[in-house]
Amino acid sequence: MKFETKTIHGGQHHEPMTGAVMPPVFQTSTYAQVTPGKPVGDYEYSRAANPTRTALEDALASIENGTKGLAFSSGLAATDCLLRSLKAGDEVIAMDDLYGGTYRLFTRIYKDSGIKFHFVDMNDMAAFTSLLNANTKLVWVETPTNPLMKVADIRAIADVLKGRNILFAVDNTFATPALQRPLDLGADIVMHSATKYLGGHSDVIAGALIIKDAALAEQLHFQQFATGATLGPMDSYLVLRGIKTLHLRMERHCENGAKVAEYLSKHPKVKTVYFPGLESHPYHAIAKKQMSGFGGMVSFTFASGAKADATTFLEKLKVFTLAESLGGVESLANHPALMTHASIPEDKRKENGITDDLVRLSVGVEHIDDLLADLEQAFG
Numbered sequence: 001m002k003f004e005t006k007t008i009h010g011g012q013h014h015e016p017m018t019g020a021v022m023p024p025v026f027q028t029s030t031y032a033q034v035t036p037g038k039p040v041g042d043y044e045y046s047r048a049a050n051p052t053r054t055a056l057e058d059a060l061a062s063i064e065n066g067t068k069g070l071a072f073s074s075g076l077a078a079t080d081c082l083l084r085s086l087k088a089g090d091e092v093i094a095m096d097d098l099y100g101g102t103y104r105l106f107t108r109i110y111k112d113s114g115i116k117f118h119f120v121d122m123n124d125m126a127a128f129t130s131l132l133n134a135n136t137k138l139v140w141v142e143t144p145t146n147p148l149m150k151v152a153d154i155r156a157i158a159d160v161l162k163g164r165n166i167l168f169a170v171d172n173t174f175a176t177p178a179l180q181r182p183l184d185l186g187a188d189i190v191m192h193s194a195t196k197y198l199g200g201h202s203d204v205i206a207g208a209l210i211i212k213d214a215a216l217a218e219q220l221h222f223q224q225f226a227t228g229a230t231l232g233p234m235d236s237y238l239v240l241r242g243i244k245t246l247h248l249r250m251e252r253h254c255e256n257g258a259k260v261a262e263y264l265s266k267h268p269k270v271k272t273v274y275f276p277g278l279e280s281h282p283y284h285a286i287a288k289k290q291m292s293g294f295g296g297m298v299s300f301t302f303a304s305g306a307k308a309d310a311t312t313f314l315e316k317l318k319v320f321t322l323a324e325s326l327g328g329v330e331s332l333a334n335h336p337a338l339m340t341h342a343s344i345p346e347d348k349r350k351e352n353g354i355t356d357d358l359v360r361l362s363v364g365v366e367h368i369d370d371l372l373a374d375l376e377q378a379f380g
């Protein structure tokens with residue numbers, strides 16, 4: 001089945017009782033049993049499984065070419081569930097440019113866990129491989145990254161990890177399986193903030209893990225069941241509905257994203273544009289190799305380098321909404337240093353290039369003329 005068909009039909013069945021084409025929102029916590037321990041159907045308690053969530057999880061597995069999908073109450077809950085499979089003494093190698101909340105989870109919530117986190121430029125293969133040792137249990141990559149659009153070579157990393165007992169997880173939130181399929185490139189686990197492009201309508205907080213190996217999937221499902229950060233039936237329904245138009249939306253996000261990046265790169269008030277589709281992007285070649293499109297996320301800095309220019313620009317936007325989050329049909333603009341990445345200490349932020357004049361755009365699916373006109377008036 002082609003991807004565009006999977007988004008609509010992958011893992012889906014008509015509801016058996018009524019033939020409903022969309023799964024109902026099974027707003028129930030529990031399920032009747034015939035005799036103790038023998039439920040009427042396949043379900044016992046909705047923390048373990050709920051039919052609406054199952055429909056979403058089967059869709060997730062299908063679009064990412066995984067064995068099993070798990071749906072969580074947020075992207076961070078999904079990441080946390082995976083981290084819980086580690087123990088004191090284990091080591092994690094993570095990319096040095098990560099979503100602020102992921103960095104906060106690693107460095108603050110897991111600070112006293114005895115798990116050691118290394119942060120490294122994944123394009124520096126020598127630096128990356130020098131960190132590998134017998135305690136390494138997980139490699140965590142985000143590509144493209146939030147907000148600097150760094151790109152890591154998934155296949156090259158998977159090749160380095162081959163034959164070692166190390167899990168390789170990729171945060172695929174920015175690209176989505178419409179543009180990049182990490183499991184096909186050798187990763188073991190895909191993570192999503194389904195809040196973003198999968199949901200696609202800025203109306204739900206949700207997360208996902210999609211797993212290749214069946215035994216690992218079972219272990220993570222147990223972990224999810226036993227800790228409880230599952231996605232509710234209504235939210236599962238919303239993400240499932242979003243996935244059905246993912247391929248259509250991503251096409252327009254890519255188109256508009258490329259046009260906005262091109263416009264910005266010619267603008268006299270702009271210094272650097274971060275967009276993997278630009279030939280000037282340092283990792284354009286890797287992006288081109290592993291992605292079928294470059295998405296709708298574009299970041300840039302001001303020629304003046306002034307924070308005030310960035311904030312004034314953001315205040316003036318009318319079609320773009322100044323707000324956290326990304327990946328919805330509507331265009332959003334964000335100031336990473338003050339908003340989404342404020343949880344990263346200032347020195348670390350500066351070191352990684354998240355400067356005070358950096359603006360991140362989530363380019364939506366509106367008409368490109370309205371988007372460019374809005375940017376133009378905000379620069380004026």
Ligand SMILES: *Cc1c(COP(=O)(O)O)cnc(C)c1O
Pocket residue numbers: 074075076077099101102142146171173174192193194195196205206207
């Ligand atoms: C938003 C985001 C997350 C966190 O997901 P939530 O759904 O907000 O918990 C993780 N990774 C990336 C790349 C994100 O953009």
